[in-house]
Amino acid sequence: MAEVTNDLIYSVLQTMQSDLAELKFDVRDLKVRMTLVEEHMGHSIIGVSGINARLDRLNDRVERIETRIGLVETK
Numbered sequence: 001m002a003e004v005t006n007d008l009i010y011s012v013l014q015t016m017q018s019d020l021a022e023l024k025f026d027v028r029d030l031k032v033r034m035t036l037v038e039e040h041m042g043h044s045i046i047g048v049s050g051i052n053a054r055l056d057r058l059n060d061r062v063e064r065i066e067t068r069i070g071l072v073e074t075k
Contacts, residue, residue: 066072
């Protein structure tokens, strides 16, 4: 079995420290990317709700037109 020396421990700790720094960088990058995805989803939801509001208004207008020209019976 290999002898455990201070140099060996120091070398392993340096490698671990380097790996941890890389991992921190990757996590930071993932956080930024996740924030961008969340923002994009938020904008998409707002856009869809705007479209739904416009469709609701169009539906109301069509119903009034149908009632006015006699295509449907009044309630």
